[in-house]
Amino acid sequence: MIWNFLRSTSRAPAVLAGTALVLSLSIAPANAQKAEPCIAGSWELTGALAHTGLAIKMGIDAAVDEINEAGGVLGQKLRVIAYDDQGEPSRAVDNARRIGERDNCIIMIGGYRTPNALAIRTVLNEIGQPWMGVISAGTRVIEWESGKNEWMFRVSAKDRWVAPFLVDHALQRTKAKKIGFMFEATGWGQGAVPDVEAAAKAKGTALVGKETFNIADQDMSAQLIRLRDAGADTLIFYTVDRETDAILRSMDRIGYKPTIVSAWGIGVQLGKTAGPLTEGVLVHGTFAWTGQLSPRAQKVWERIKAKEKLKDPSELVLPSGTANAYDAVYIIAEALKIAGAYDKKKLRDAFYQVKYEGIIANYDPAFEKTVERHDAILPAHYKLLAYHKGILLPVAQTPHALRF
Amino acid sequence: MGEILQYLLTGLSLGGIYALVALGFYIMWEASKAANFTHGDVYMFGAVLTVVLVEKGLPVLLAAPIAIAAAAVIGALVERLLVRPFNKEPNAIGWMLTTIAAGIMIESMATITYGPLGRPLPSPLAEQPIRFGGAGIYPQEMLLPIAAVAAMFGLEAFYRRTTLGRAMRAVAFNRTTAGLMGINPNRIALIAFALAAAIGALAGILIAPVVQAMPAMGTLIGLKAFGVAIVAGIANARGVVVVGICYGVIEKFIEGYISSGARNAVGFTLMILALLLFPQGIFGRREVVKV
Amino acid sequence: MTARQQFIATLLLGVAFLLLFRQLDPTGYQIGLMMRCMILMIVTIGLNILIGHAGLVSLGQAALYGLGAYVAAWLAVKQGVQFLPAIIAGVVVTGVFGAVLAYPTVRVRGVYLAVITIAFGLVFQNILVEWLPVTGGTQGLIGIPRGNVFGISLTRPIYFWVVAGCLIVAFIIQYNVIHSRYGRAMRATAQSENAAKALGINLAATRTLAFVISATLAGLAGGLYTFLNLFVNYETFTFFHSVSFLLMVILGGTGTLVGPVIGTSILTYIAEILQDLQEWQIFAYGFLLAAVMFVMPQGIVGSFSALWERFLSRSRARETQGWPDRSVPLLEILRPGEERGQIALKTEALTLRFGGLTAVDDVSLEVQSGTVHALIGPNGAGKSSLLNLISGFYVPTDGRITFFGASIAGLPSHELARQGIARTFQNTELFGQMSVLENVMAGFHAHYRNSLAETLLRLPRFGREEHRFFSQAHQLLKFVGLADFAEEEARNLPFGHQRRLEIARALALRPKMLLLDEPAAGLIHSEIEDLKRLIRLLADHGITVVLVEHHVEMVMTVSDHVTVFDYGRVIASGTAAQVQKNPQVIEAYFGHGSVMPRGRPMPARVEHSGAAE
Secondary structure (H helix, E strand, O other), rough: OOOOOOOOOOOOHHHHHHHHHHHHHHHHHHOOEEEEEEEEEOOOOOOOOOOHHHHHHHHHHHHHHHHHHHHHHHHOOOEEEEEEOOOHHHHHHHHHHHHHHHOOEEEOOOOOOOOHHHHHHHHHHHHHEEEOOOOOOOHHHHOOOOOOOEEEOOOOOOOOHHHHHHHHHHHOOOOOOEEEEEEOOHHHHHHHHHHHHHHHHHHOEEEEEEEEOOOOOOOOOOHHHHHHHHOOOEEEEEEOOOHHHHHHHHHHHOOOOOEEEEOOOOOOOHHHHHHHHHOEEEEEEEOOOOOOOOOHHHHHHHHHHHOOOOOOHHHOOHHHHHHHHHHHHHHHHHHHHOOOEEHHHHHHHHHHHOOOOOOOOOOOOOOOOHHHHHHHOOHOEEEEEEEEEEEEEEEOOOOOOOOO | HHHHHHHHHHHHHHHHHHHHHHHHHHHHHHHHOOOOOOOHHHHHHHHHHHHHHHHHHOOHHHHHHHHHHHHHHHHHHHHHHHHHOOOOOOOHHHHHHHHHHHHHHHHHHHHHOOOOOEEEEHHHOOOEEEEEEEEOOOHHHHHHHHHHHHHHHHHHHHHOOHHHHHHHHHHHHHHHHHHOOOOOHHHHHOOOOOOHHHHHHHHHHHHHHHHHHHHHOOOOHHHHHHHHHHHHOOHHHHHHHHHHHHHHHHHHHHHHHHHOOOHHHHHHHHHHHHHHOOOOOOOOOOOOOOO | OHHHHHHHHHHHHHHHHHHHHHHHOHHHHOOOOOOOHHHHHHHHHHHHHHHHHHOOOOOOOOHHHHHHHHHHHHHHOOOOOOOHHHHHHHHHHHHHHHHHHHHHHHHHHHHHHHHHHHHHHHHHHHHHHHHHHHHHHHHHHHOOOOOOOOOOOHHHHHHHHHHHHHHHHHHHHHHHHHHHHHHHHHHHHOHHHHHHHHHOOOHHHHHHHHHHHHHHHHHHHHHHHHHHOOOHHHHOOHHHHHHHHHHHHHHHHHOOOOHHHHHHHHHHHHHHHHHHHHHHHHHHHHHHHHHHHEEEEOHHHHHEEEEEHHHHHOEEEEEOOOOOOOOOOOHHOOOOOOOOOOEEEEEEEEEEOOOOOEEEEEEEEEEOOOOOHHHHHEOOOHHHHHHHOOOOOOOOOEEEEEEEEEOOOOOHHHHHHHOOOOOOOOOOOOOOOOHHHHHHHHHHHHHHHEEEEHHHHHHHHHHHHHHHHHHHHHHHHOOOOOHOOOOHHHHOOOHHHHHHHHHHHHHOOOOOOOEEEEEOOOHHHHHHHHHHHHHHHHHHHOOOEEEEOOOOHHHHHOOOOOEEEOEOOOOOEHHHHHHHHHHHHHHHHHHHOOOOOOOOOOOOOOOOOOOOO
């Protein structure tokens, strides 16, 4: 939905009022490169995936609070601004302009959805706005077809790297050597298809079945029957919690129990709703807050727990995203220190010099000046998690680890 | 063979939802010649409230009737505040917008307070599926078409045998004359909306153990059930239930044999075609108005 | 302020505002937002015509908007088509779909139509998501090249004026359509289908026109949106958006000229404020919609105008003149033909059955042109049914009807109206919310020569015809004594005046034959005398008048010929004097055994099932 501030045009007083408003809003900072110490994001804060926006904000808030308590960056405290795009790309574009031109924040943080990130590519380039993705894992977000990505960085997974990770683990576990693929009909799911097919080909195998479904579908028996009949005993999933619950139930109905290796669309919520049906489902992630934590991660968890009034790490519904956001803020802070000023161009150039040890990985360096290395997290840092008794844990802490 | 059976079974269950919700539209339309775009949301409300009450410790057999009663109250409020004042002229459309507005508010309130994520409603009938012939179904799911048919017969008996039911039919036939006979059409409309909401909430509660209760579950169901009711001719309970169940089965077969993505496109196109062939609905009565 | 003044004032103020806005050197962000608002105004202007004038509620407008956007996008990205042809293609395709969507209105209306438009929107959305190779699936189409017209690249500052220009064109189209016979025809079909048909207005064609106009405007807006955003995505074209377009129209004031502009801009401004509410945003939106419905259902402009009118107290006491006014040159206006002496209407064995009921039973009669021919009989005798058959509202089950020799059985009413059959209705079917003058102007609809293009472009012939029919309409009002009521809303007229208006409107059709269905019902004695004089005057001018009446005294003094019906059959036909003495007639009216003609046995009373009238 497109919102703006245009006033009515047909009555003189309204015109005057409108003019005044326009005047006040059009006072923009003269120097476009010098920026404000604010970190702003266009996230999904309302709607079906509202929990994703909140999860990102949690990670960012934790890092920003820590940094501000230690004195801020370059003598200034950081501010966090959250805009709601309800998952709509056109609103994301609006917000990108708002953040870049009106608020003039030093950096914009990305949200959950890949299509939204794709939509703002041109705008960010046009206005010269640094952007840090923390979830949207679509390959094209960072690796543009034209190769001319100058402002977008990411601390998150990359579908082109996730696909081989999943295919690898699927191949390790399949007995019949027949792998199927189940993906949601969204930008994320559809965008992953070429990646997964290429990864399978690279390993000398082919998918025996490829099935899709729509968001909010409640029954996938048709698709599963086809996959079962094709002989697939292991499935790769690009799905999210709600639909995965329906898929698991559909499997239960028809008595089909393949091994499932899933991208990180599914998380904590699935364990709560599908309970025993999730046992043994494997999930890719960058981080897990359940199980044994490092001392630093433990401290971060304590902080989040206190601020958001949570009781248990399993309440963090998007664990990888929250951790990505946390590390991303620190990387930004490091880059700012190297840049020496709140200047967008200097910040962007400083990114290539950041070396930092976060809770997910040791970034050494975080970014490089190549098309593919605007992504900070490497395949080596990817983790495999598994559901055990309804809780998502690092696979080594569950009975589902492979014994070699 | 197994797959045809599977599509049939899940289609019956889905069709049961459509039938129940569409029955609600039928009841409301008969009483006031107005539909109610919050109807999908009372379906959601029934499920969500039951989940909340159960989480607070109430046994489900107590929580469900409470949720149904609460939904009935909402239905009555919608009629009184949002439909009645905007239904004065014969071709008024105001109620469309007020009820759409209320639907938006209800759903977003639910998202804010309950959270956007689905939560389970435990039920013994949703734990083990019954499997036969290569297909399977949870017993919980079969409750829906059974409930729809039961509601249909119940409604018919109600309309024919009870005074209140006959009064409702009178109002549906001719509001003014019914009024002259001492029946208060406004009160009838109120009761009709409450009854419809109760039935809708029941549908939500019955299916919640299988699909999880979440705030977004009602909108599309409401729209589809409305289409089903209109296509059926919104003139008799049997037609509505038949078309509802058939539509659920058709959807599943479309998913199975054409594509799961095409489900809505094909389904709605069929609806449009049906309305073009039968402008008053498939089971509707052709009305000849004196010029 | 007249409509014309309001129109010009809005145009001038709008252009001034835009110029001022640009003077203030807004950022790319602000220009973009303003452009998006203007584009949405184009959509809501089209929707306003559809809802506010043609009375057709569409909840699928976002799909048409999206169709225009995707067609232009696909052509630009996948086929390398330039800006102008891409937009034009989008407009054409959307226009075609508008006509397709109009087709159901032939058979369904109201809520049923709403369901079809909702379904259309959902089907469209589904196709967008599923048809990956063409629509890009959920990702949509990205990387649309910036528009290029004759070598000029359409960057934001320039494109701003392209969009503004299109908005101005849309606004002008709205005005030109609304204030023309097409707009009148749309309002007529919305307010009384029967009366519209009886005046020669083709309902299907009118509704299709309304749909096509609203669709092409939406398609144009979609194409403009594509080249603004440089990507298209299905999320912009959902049911929710269709609802918000509807809200914009209603908030501004359905059917008003400036309403869509105001509604769109206010809603988008308020949304900017709503952004700060974060998760309460959607809730607030719903609350706003409800609030508008409760507090200002006529919308801002509508409520404003109503207050303004009350402030000005436009209504004053109106003077009723006597009628018929012989000083009015009826011949010039009505232009009756030289058909005197012919048989105007002839039916042979005409039968109409509704299931088991026979309303009209084997009726054969002849009506001489230039005469007054009355049809009388008890209630339920089939008189009105016969009238409906003649005027094309019912289709005969059997038999033939000819009008000046040509067969007319089964022809639709609007066709018969164009052939010269006009009628009034038992329950006066005026266009209640149109002015008295507009009602009569609607009657001239069938006689206009100028085309849609001439109307839209306001070519000279449009002005000439409008002016001519305008003055003739005034003359007709003068004829029935309602000249002073011209600006009054038709539904405010007292009952007798409504009857007069209906006749004036029917005369605007320049009929060869006028069917009057119980015109004297509810009139006082002096009005009936006036009516008799009018009827005779019309007959003297060569117009055939067929009259269904219960006022026996009136019938007997005004008619040249009387046909008596009972139970759907003709039981007597002749002059008034002949018919009065007919024993069957007397029995039908007064019952068995009232008058016994000497020496003749009473005819046996044949039992019929009660025929529906």
